[in-house]
Amino acid sequence: IPTVSGVRSTGSGFTRRYLHRVAGKKLMKLFGGRLRFLGIGGAKLDRGAEQFLLEARVPYAIGYGLTETAPLLAGAAPSQVRLGSTGPAAPGVELRLDNVNPDTRQGEIVARTPSVMLGYFKNPDATREAFTDDGWFRTGDLGEFDKDGWLYIKGRLKNMIVGPGGENIYPEDIESVLNSHVCIADSIVTEHEGRLVALVHFNRDEIEAMIDDWREGWETRKEALEAKTEQLKKEIIEFVNSKVNRFSKISEVVEEKEEFVKTPTTRSSVSSTTSADKEEPDRRHSP
Numbered sequence: 001i002p003t004v005s006g007v008r009s010t011g012s013g014f015t016r017r018y019l020h021r022v023a024g025k026k027l028m029k030l031f032g033g034r035l036r037f038l039g040i041g042g043a044k045l046d047r048g049a050e051q052f053l054l055e056a057r058v059p060y061a062i063g064y065g066l067t068e069t070a071p072l073l074a075g076a077a078p079s080q081v082r083l084g085s086t087g088p089a090a091p092g093v094e095l096r097l098d099n100v101n102p103d104t105r106q107g108e109i110v111a112r113t114p115s116v117m118l119g120y121f122k123n124p125d126a127t128r129e130a131f132t133d134d135g136w137f138r139t140g141d142l143g144e145f146d147k148d149g150w151l152y153i154k155g156r157l158k159n160m161i162v163g164p165g166g167e168n169i170y171p172e173d174i175e176s177v178l179n180s181h182v183c184i185a186d187s188i189v190t191e192h193e194g195r196l197v198a199l200v201h202f203n204r205d206e207i208e209a210m211i212d213d214w215r216e217g218w219e220t221r222k223e224a225l226e227a228k229t230e231q232l233k234k235e236i237i238e239f240v241n242s243k244v245n246r247f248s249k250i251s252e253v254v255e256e257k258e259e260f261v262k263t264p265t266t267r268s269s270v271s272s273t274t275s276a277d278k279e280e281p282d283r284r285h286s287p
Contacts, residue, residue: 017055024056035059037078044153046176047084054083062086064153066139068130069093070115073139074151085150095151097143098132104168108157109143110136142168161191167247169196174250177243182206183232186260195251198240201259207232229255 028035038053038060045062053060059078064086065071073095076087089095092114097107116137119127130138142154154160155170163169171189178187178198185203189196211224233253241249 020052020055021057023052024058027056027058037061039063041065044155044172044176046180048176048180050083054081064151066137068117068137069111069113070117073109073111073113076150082150085146085152087151088149089151094136095145096136097145098136098138101168104144106142106144106154106168109139109141109151109153111139112136142170161189161196163247164194165247169248174198174240174244174248177240178236181236181239184236188256188260189250196249197252197254198236198250199254199256199260200236201256202229202232 036059038058040060041063050060050062061076061078061081062085063072063075065073072090073093074086074089076082076085080087094112096110098110100107110132112135120130132138140157142157142160144152144154146152154168155172159171161169161171169191174189174196175187178184178189178200183203183206184200186201188199190199191197207225207228211221211228233255236253237250
């Protein structure tokens with residue numbers, strides 16, 4: 001929810017919480033004034049959006065699970081939510097981390113539950129790869145637990161980028177910052193020759209609205225649009241790098257004309273989309 005009566009809901013401290021609370025009252029009224037539960041799942045929830053829901057006192061809860069586990073693995077009631085966490089393991093579910101990085105305490109989330117699938121239909125190789133040697137299901141997600149056993153999901157194992165110094169870089173976190181920019185409709189962060197590159201699909205309507213006075217400096221509207229786009233690329237690099245850690249700073253912004261193809265398990269531009277060689281866990285979560 002980007003604005004509250006025209007005021008962008010950013011900032012910190014009392015003013016931000018006050019604006020979020022005001023917006024929360026309006027949102028609750030919009031839903032009839034008796035909203036008891038807002039369930040969230042399907043993709044990673046932007047941290048800023050979750051902070052708004054928490055400070056606006058919207059009764060939300062996040063669930064984490066997969067189709068293969070039928071489906072819930074972790075979650076918490078609205079009265080128990082913690083910012084950034086999906087909550088503790090659900091009743092009857094056991095969770096642990098495999099291949100834990102001793103420095104970050106993060107590892108792949110694996111699960112054991114009576115509701116886990118028997119296997120992928122007519123695909124024994126994918127089924128074998130989906131389970132550990134001792135029978136726990138591999139989610140393909142990276143996460144960590146706090147001292148109370150609450151799960152915090154960091155991103156997809158296959159998406160994680162290892163920095164030059166061995167740092168874990170999560171593209172989803174950088175994309176969340178990119179997508180908060182008013183001129184970006186969607187983005188994908190990738191690594192190229194040791195540099196982080198942001199592929200972005202611009203919100204063309206927003207950019208065109210900025211060049212209504214193009215006649216003052218350009219011969220054609222097309223030239224003005226191209227110039228504004230190049231200027232925006234530089235501004236976006238500064239915008240993102242001011243909000244991420246030093247390992248996650250981007251070096252380049254590349255415009256993608258076509259919309260990205262994204263599913264819970266696939267991230268690609270149209271030009272680079274390929275069919276999967278094997279089954280991927282059908283995630284349905286919002287870390």
